[in-house]
Amino acid sequence: MSEQTSNGRATAGDDTAALDLSKMTPPPEQDDFAHLRGTAAEEDVTFDKEERKFIRRRSLALLWKASAGVRGKLLLTAIAVIVSQAAQAATPFIAGGLAIDWGLPRLIDGDATGLWVPAALYLICAVTAGSLLYWYTRMTAEASQTMLYTLRDEVFRKTQALSLDFHEDYTSGKVISRQTSDLEALRELLDGGINQLVQGIMFMLFTTVYIWISDIRSGLVLLCAVIPIYFLGRWYQKNAEVAYRRTRISSARMIVHFVESMTGIRAVQAYRREDARSRQYRKLAKIYRDDMVRSIGLFGVLQPSLMLIGNLSVAAVLLWGGYRVLEGDLGAGLLLGIVLSTKRVFQPLDMIAMFYNSLQSATAALEKVSGLLEETPNVRQVKDPRRLPDCAGEIEFRDAEFKYSADGPVVMQKLDLHIPAGQTLAVVGRTGAGKSTLVKLLARFYDVTSGSLTLDGVELRELAEDDHHRHVAMVTQEAFLFSGSIRENIALSQPDATDDQVIEAAKAVGAHEFIMSLPEGYDTDVNKRGGRISAGQRQLVSFARAFLADPAVLILDEATSSLDLPSEQLVQQGLERLLGNRTALIIAHRLSTVAIADRVLVIDEGRVVEDGSPEDLIAAGGYFSKLHSAWSATMGS
């Protein structure tokens, strides 16, 4: 926990995180690849060579950074792989060249070394290969899973650190798939045998080396074989990539159709689409089948072709070697070793080809993840934040202006607004008038573009994050509950709170009764997204959460607007208790809520048009007054 706290705090503010790629980004004007930075180019599919290189470099940089801490282990693992495969590739030569050519004649002459040496050497090779295999499989797993864990954590951290404007643009679906399916693709690769890939290549390498050492001419045969294999490989790579992508697309279509039909079964049946949907599914399934068969078919050509090339090489080695055995240049046993090795040398290629697909999707995933990690949060903690141990809750906007982007429209016109400590301020206005901008600035989802916004005289931009969080709490319309108990959900705002404090908070906002009526009281699991309790009850829990946090400033962003009438009545009293003596900014919805405010602000088109106590505004006969009479009229009916 301590590690997380220190880490999280430090990184959220000043970006010292190890994997944060955003640090390396040069300023946009000097950046040739500004258009590829971050998540910008995620949907693009075609890149030129330079762009490809840039993206690949970014992915590799990420991997390199993620490997910090396990690099030593990876190096040892690499050595173990090399030694193990060297030992394993040597066995045919020991059985052939050493045992038959060297050992057997000696043994027949009565020299026991001819018996012991090959057997012992073989045993040593076997034990070395086997035990190192065990060791490096474990080590690779540990190292790669540690890297994956680091990556997961980093993506999570980055996601949390990124400002809400990013989240609004990028959508939760994408963030989630970066963190799940993309990292899953990496996991599959690590799982499914990056290990075997490397060991396969090593095995091929050593076998080739041994063949070259044993007999340079056989080596030449092997060299000839490499040429068709190279072309075959290129052919396969090119076609497999296309086929794989096609299969992915057709399977996705099929899956979408399936899931939609099943989840929308009532619409399907009510509109008699059963047969039409089945026919269409058949069509999609057939397309998928054809793509699949084509994709498998490629492998079905590759595999026998590799085998053919291998077998032809074996025959050629046999012919050339056989002649030289006849001439006495080569031992028959060594020929055996060479022939067997030639037969084995191409075997890993099958496997490498099979991993090609998962390598591809892992690469694509890594590109997207590295893009996400390159994003910079808009709101960051300054280097030396100012502390504010105690807070009265006095808020001041001075010449504060806000726009979402440098060239975007002004969302909030220059604003001067002073909210004394303890005042309850209600803000009303039409949709899009800019009410929630006030909230977003105060909650520091964004920073003001110009001018200043202070809390107890301290500029919000300079205030330490944890002090800000401690003093300013927000309750939103969507009272999100996390899976876990009610107790945990209330204590979310105050993790060290005792059970009594939690219950006290619940009682204060009037949530205690309904919580006690739940099957397990405060220990009731709220299920995913608070499924089992009503919207009003959920809002009460979030009030209790805010009460427990005991902030000096409270922001209510349409906190009761989605509630129906009975639920609203349920939370109204709790709301008043929650407000207490705090400074409060209420985005107002219902008259009942506005009525408890000390002061009302009417906002239109990003500026304040009326400001005063509810009574004064009503008396003045302005806009709020009209609103109030309209309200009263509907209430009376």
Add this chain to the structure above:
Amino acid sequence: MQPSDQKSSADTTPQRGAQERAAQERVESGQRRTLIQALARLTPYLEGLKLRWFFGMLAAIGAGVIALSVPVVLGGLVDDIATVDATAAVVWTAFGIVLGLGVLEAFFVFLRRFFVIPPASDAETNMRVSLFSRLIHQSASFHGAWEAGQLQSRAIADLNMLRRFFAFGSLMLVTSSITVLVGIGVMFSWSPILGALFLCAAVPVIALGPAFRKKFIHYSRSAQDQAGEVATKVEESVHGIRVLKAFGRGDWARSSFKEEAATLRDLEVSKMRTLAKFQMFMVLLPETVLALCIFTGLYLASQGDITPGSLAGFFAMAVVLKQPIEGIGMLIGMVFMAKTSIDRHIDVMDIEPNVVSPEEPTTSAERGLVELENVHFRYPDASEDLIKGATLRIEPGETMALVSATGGGTSTLLNLVPRLYDVTGGRVLVDGVDVREYSLPDLRSRIAVAFEDPTLFSTTVKSNVLLGTGHHRNDDNPGEGDPSHPHRDKAPRLDQLDEVLTEALHTADAEFVHDLPAGLDTRIGEEGMSLSGGQRQRLALARAIAAKPSVLLLDDPLSALDVRTEERVTDRLREVLKGTTTLIVAHRPSTVAMADRVALLHEGTVVDVGTHTELLARSSTYAGIMRPAPPSGEELMDAIPAAHVDDAAAPGAPADFQEVQP
């Protein structure tokens, strides 16, 4: 996708209990089935596969046996070449044989795939399509109990597994076994002692394979489940990001995420450790035995008991047999997995749909009369009826609002009319005939529904709206007729479609579609544009209107619309609905305003029917439900024209709030 009533009414505990019991029973019946019985169930799909599978196996055996001949040739060569009078002919012969067989081996491997892959894929596809057709005819209650994701994995992962089993696993198991047996036989013929030694290594390698796989799969599943937990944490942290930011609890979320991620990491490492152990074993045991074989073989050769050629052949054979021996263990594991997949497939296929057309359907002239007679309904596994004897008659052309407290069963009642669910007591009649006596297409072509939760499909806007017209246009079959729509006289004709479309979109205030990138041909859904809840709801409403049914069922169709849009749609609907029998579930007075009469559903029965005003006056229950919620300030603000703001004297506004000059 469940109607909202069910969640609040059905007690989840007994429901889950019964579902678990049913699942348990299915698992047990699957276990009682043998592999042969299970395969027999698949016979219809395997017709095209049988012969080609057999040829494929012959090819595979051919390739396997050829592979074995190389060591034999090598052994012979080593012996022959060592003789004094060896000539080039010996080498050429060996070369010829190795070359010929090598080409043949590759060809056989190609043939195996050529024979089995297409028919195995066909079998897979046919099973998949049958599964889909089966599921699409299952009732809504079936789909309430089975998650789409569950069904999906049966349709994809399980059937992929079966294809691999038919095309590869089953075949290679037979072939590898034969190859290994023959190979070891040859070894015995060279030297029984060496053969016996080799057997000592082969048996444990084969025997331990399945056990290892089982353990590996166990870890693999746990890791997968754990990956699900990690994904849940991710989803929560993203959906709840506002709360986390508001309370500065990112660290808390991160630490609980890290905990799950660490568990995942550890599971993955344990899994790989199991693999590591197994791999070590697979190398150490056979290779140690081979070291022993070298020792023994050399000794035997020095004694003249075997020829150096046989010794060479033996080693060559050991190398060739390595792959099939390791493979057999894996293939046995695959048999178990295939069996499980078949069982899972049969489980679902064996469930009979419970809402089907009768054997001899009746029909009647289409008028639009809907009657409920003492209707009872209980959700499967709920402990009591949700609807307890509702009786109601909706006259042809009448618009009837259905009102109840939340969870009172109004949505459920709508579902009973087109038989999305069947009543558990009493009857529902359409045009004087029990809905269960119609053929389903006949019944459902009389009715159109707009669900509260609008389901749109991933296709164009146009196809979505015209879904119920009987002329559903899809890209492949433009103007495809709909054999399931017997009421062609009532349904719009093909040449009227554009008109129908325009009218429906107008009525539902869904003209925003013209502003979409490709207008009416814009693809929506998963791979297309995503629409807001209100937009989706309006399209779903347009779809119901476009179907021009004689009975229209609207489940709170305007709930996601803002006040002004709602008002517009209400006005237009009132016009369009004239002459169409309409049942509309209403939660707001504004919706009720569309209806001629209102039926109040309370505690499972229709307790009162009358006009809105009558019911307000005489029923306190109704008044309680329908008491108008005060509109929000924002709504009122939106309703007051902007001019008012400018007109406002704004006496309270201090000077410093005025716009500052640049």
